[in-house]
Amino acid sequence: MASQSLSGWPEVTDSDVKSSTAMTVAPEPTHMKGRLRRTRRSRRWLDERQGRARSMDETWHPTAYRTHTLGQIQREGADLIGQEVTVAGFLHASRGKGAICFADLRDGTGMTQVFAKADTLGEEQLSLLQGLTRESTLTVTGTVAQKRPPKTKEGETPPPPAYEVLATSVAVLAEAEAPLPLGVTDTVGAGLDTRLDNRFLxxxxxxxxxxxxxxxxxxxxxxxxxxxxxxxxxxxxxxxxxxxxxxxxxxxxxxxxxxxxxxxxxxxxxxxxxxxxxxxxxxxxxxxxxxxxxxxxxxxxxxxxxxxxxxxxxxxxxxxxxxxxxxxxxxxxxxxxxxxxxxxxxxxxxxxxxxxxxxxxxxxxxxxxxxxxxxxxxxxxxxxxxxxxxxxxxxxxxxxxxxxxxxxxxxxxxxxxxxxxxxxxxxxxxxxxxxxxxxxxxxxxxxxxxxxxxxxxxxxxxxxxxxxxxxxxxxxxxxxxxxxxxxxxxxxxxxxxxxxxxxxxxxxxxxxxxxxxxxxxxxx
CATH class of the missing domain: 3.30.930.10 (Bira Bifunctional Protein; Domain 2)
Known part of the structure; x- marks a missing residue:
């Protein structure tokens, strides 16, 4: 599952990457329907993710750049599976080479993973996504899929379901210059003056x-x-x-x-x-x-x-x-x-x-x-x-x-x-x-x-x-x-x-x- 990173945003783990490579659009597993029992840790993570989303999109209306917020993808993902959506945000991180790419997209409501393959996105756009600098802004169009849940030990409560966007189109809105004057994902605290000088970051x-x-x-x-x-x-x-x-x-x-x-x-x-x-x-x-x-x-x-x-x-x-x-x-x-x-x-x-x-x-x-x-x-x-x-x-x-x-x-x-x-x-x-x-x-x-x-x-x-x-x-x-x-x-x-x-x-x-x-x- 996507865990909470030290910087506070939901973070996609290596297990998420491995489970997504074989991911297909599928209905919500029956063992998770209706009566999902959550551990304290997973409940807090879900509440944090959903709470942040509610703070922004309780009265959300689509705009020219997106049909859904990233928080909506996570909160309403079960109802969106298989539907085409357009999301927008900052590129938090990306990884992968060759024919695939995983990108974490972040907006004010949370974070969602974008999974891109050359055969659905096209080699040119895939290469563009793989080479994009962190904190660049972009829009992604694709279909919503449920990420395959990670394996759990016997008796362990399964984590809440998470969702991703299988990209069919990517548009870069503004590319960020590198290096950043202030690290957005760093867990090492920068000095207050440096932070205030770069408050936008x-x-x-x-x-x-x-x-x-x-x-x-x-x-x-x-x-x-x-x-x-x-x-x-x-x-x-x-x-x-x-x-x-x-x-x-x-x-x-x-x-x-x-x-x-x-x-x-x-x-x-x-x-x-x-x-x-x-x-x-x-x-x-x-x-x-x-x-x-x-x-x-x-x-x-x-x-x-x-x-x-x-x-x-x-x-x-x-x-x-x-x-x-x-x-x-x-x-x-x-x-x-x-x-x-x-x-x-x-x-x-x-x-x-x-x-x-x-x-x-x-x-x-x-x-x-x-x-x-x-x-x-x-x-x-x-x-x-x-x-x-x-x-x-x-x-x-x-x-x-x-x-x-x-x-x-x-x-x-x-x-x-x-x-x-x-x-x-x-x-x-x-x-x-x-x-x-x-x-x-x-x-x-x-x-x-x-x-x-x-x-x-x-x-x-x-x-x-x-x-x-x-x-x-x-x-x-x-x-x-x-x-x-x-x-x-x-x-x-x-x-x-x-x-x-x-x-x-x-x-x-x-x-x-x-x-x-x-x-x-x-x-x-």
Whole structure:
């Protein structure tokens, strides 16, 4: 059978080659019909192969270049035996000489073997196929056949059936230059910079391809959950006249003849939507931070889930956040396509001697550890921290002991949160300093996001701006929205990349972005 290679794509073995040379178009063996019993290994391989296929061709329609995807050939092969199909993809590998050739063709849904003979394909086209460089693109027309199953030992469960295309016509669409700047089938990991410089080839690797198909699912499930909670999708400006949050780490630009900036957050515009009566809004869009970070967790451009909800407190939107994450994790865990992507990622991790990832759905509700209690617990466990300090990763390690991986830290000191965060009325911290209705969400030692209830009273809002040495007049477009009544409201923002890092175990946030932007990279 075709096994899963270390690179994650199904791989055709020597036994497949030997069994195919005598292959004829035949019906599915009766011992495999209907009630095929699979071992754990073969079931995982089939689920991965079929899951990846479903992710692309659930609503598949033929195109000018192909009648079927390669995933369809494997998934629907029993119904396609003897039928003529046209498939297209990248040449993953080829072998054979003389009058025969075996070629592994790969597309975004999986891989299928093409078997070519001179007497059916013609010597000229066979020679062309045998000499074609890896990663060239081509179309193949031929008939579908079931590959002869390999011999199994007595008592051993037979593998699931696999299918191939017996080629009658081949057309080369684009020939790849050799050598490749990045090996697509290599199991030796290339450096991240080399991979990003050649991202178009890197994306052809199964585990990398799977990352971005999984990312699309995360966006889909997050969006659908927010819609079910009554949120409407909005889009706010990314070119602004002033800093959204009063910071200086902005990318300057010229807006015709006027200095402007790339927006660091949709925060102020979300709040104006609350003043406008939209009540519950969300946005999935880019944000830009000109911070000179050079870490595995930070980017200068990222995509963020942002929500804002009227008539809500910080407690209310913490509930929205934990329910959305629970929905994403639960949906991924129960989606065959997503599990196929996880299998591809785990196949690569295994080749690198890394532990497999498992999607464990978090329990609701997530624990709440108030800032006061967090400082006390960290001190009791030997941490070096004082009330009013931020909680760094080292101290978060101490705090996280005995907690589930997701947990909230609410009730931060007011002076550690932005000007638009609401204070806690009539409640002070253990040192007598003002507490806020701001919160953080952590995953283990790492902060995932922050949010809170917003200040909706214009007089307090303007005082907060002045306390942070900001001029309310520079925020007039924003402050004006609070002059004529605005509901109490709350919200948060969560980077999609942070979700993917947690979900896939990625060690570097750049693994989760197609073309990352950081202080050292803005091309490609």
């Amino acid at each position: 890197d994306l052809r690797r199964a585990h990398v391809n799977a990352m971005f198909r999984l990312r699309a699912k995360v966006l889909q499930y997050g969006r659908e959950h927010l819609i079910t909670e009554g949120f409407i999708e909005t889009h706010t400006p990314k070119i602004v006249a002033t800093a959204t949050e009063g910071g200086t780490d902005l990318f300057p630009m010229m807006y015709f003849d006027t200095p402007a900036f790339l927006n660091q957050s949709p925060q102020l515009f979300k709040q104006l939507c609350m003043s406008g009566g939209l009540e519950r809004v969300f946005e999935i869009g880019p944000a830009f931070r000109a911070e000179k970070h050079d870490t595995y967790r930070h980017l200068n451009e990222f995509i963020s889930f942002d929500i804002e909800s009227s008539w809500s407190t910080d407690d209310d939107v913490m509930g929205v956040l934990e329910r959305m994450l629970h929905h994403i994790w639960s949906s991924v865990a129960n989606d065959a396509a997503c599990q196929g992507h996880i299998e591809s990622i785990n196949a690569w991790r295994a080749s690198q001697d890394e532990e497999a990832i498992e999607v464990i759905v978090p329990e609701l509700p997530f624990p709440r550890v108030e800032y006061d209690d967090a400082i006390r617990i960290i001190k009791e466990r030997g941490g070096s921290i004082e009330w009013g300090d931020d909680i760094d990763a080292e101290n978060s390690d101490l705090l996280a002991q005995g907690l589930p991986q997701f947990y909230f830290i609410p009730r931060w000191p007011m002076d550690l949160k932005p000007f638009y965060i609401h204070q806690v009325e009539g409640e002070e911290g253990s040192t007598g300093r003002q507490l806020s209705r701001g919160f953080d969400l952590n995953f283990g030692r790492d902060e995932m996001t922050s949010g809170g209830q917003r200040e909706h009273r214009i007089d307090v809002l303007c005082d907060n701006l002045r306390d942070m040495d900001l001029d309310p007049e520079e925020f007039e477009f924003y402050v004006a929205g609070f002059r004529h009544g605005v509901p109490p409201h709350a919200g948060w923002g969560l980077g999609v990349e942070r979700i993917l890092m947690v979900l896939t175990g990625a060690k570097n946030v750049r693994e989760t972005v197609l073309f990352p932007r950081d202080r050292r990279r803005f091309c490609p």
